[in-house]
Amino acid sequence: MLYDLDRTLEEFLKAELPNRFGDSVSTTPIAITFVTPIESLVTPPALNLFLYDIRENQELRSGSWSVARQNDGTAAREPPLVRIDCSYLITCWTSDSKDYITEHTILGEVMQVLMSYSSLPPTVLIGTLADSDLPLRTSVLGQAKLQSLGEFWQAMGGKPKATLNYTVTLSMPVNTGVQELPLVMNSLILGESND
Structure with missing residues (x-):
């Protein structure tokens, strides 16, 4: 799932950015990397997206299970999807x-x-993300x-750089299994008589 997110972001940026640069930036193609942002590991010119944090989004947590009616007269009950925030630090590296x-x-x-x-956009989603039931929100x-x-930069052994923080929220099913339930076909109203 995380690798599919990396691939999605790479293809998305490659598709969107060439139309925006014009003459203001070198015509040398810009690589997109996902390595730890240390100058010696990035071959410039490069745009580096470093996935530095993965955590559950507690604000989007839902306690509601979904129930879907089946053709065999039962219902399938599934737990809610877990929402995961994947945060990237985005930096740019040049030869100078x-x-x-x-x-x-x-x-x-x-x-x-x-x-x-x-x-x-749903059209850019790759692999397992293409089957996502919920939109992949971004911040x-x-x-x-x-x-x-x-x-962070001191721990990486480098000098501070201009950085964008970018977060994508994925949805992930919880593998607790689907519960099969019988459907109620008739309801009995208490207090009424057929006299």
């Missing part, structure tokens, strides 16, 4: 670490693309789920 103009231009274009969609520029970006 002082080329902030190109980095900021690319990040600005990426920000415009991502902010144009409140959820990932751009939300609060990073890190205590400190400065501490």
Whole structure:
């Protein structure tokens, strides 16, 4: 599921970004990577999407089970889907670490693309995500789920960079199994008599 999300984001950005750059950015193709954002691991020019946090979205948790009527006179009862927030730090890397103009231009274009969609379009979803019952909501520029970006960059052994925070909310079924239930075909109203 996470690999399908990476592939979806890569193809989505590759499709959306070429139409936006014009003459302001180098014509060299920009790679999209998902490695830990350390300068020596990223071959510039590159856009790096580092998946740094995965957690259940408690606000979207539902306690309601879904019930669907079956053709055999029973009903199937399924637990609600679990909603998972996958948060990425997005950075841009160029061959000249002082080329902030190109980095900021690319990040600005990426920000415009991502902010144009409140959820990932169903047409770009790959693999298991294509079967998702719920839209894949997104959030751009939300609060990073890190205590400190400065501490993050220090732990990575690098210098701080301009960073976008991007979160995609996936839905995932809980494998507790479907419960088969008999359907009530007649109802008895108490207090009435057939006299």
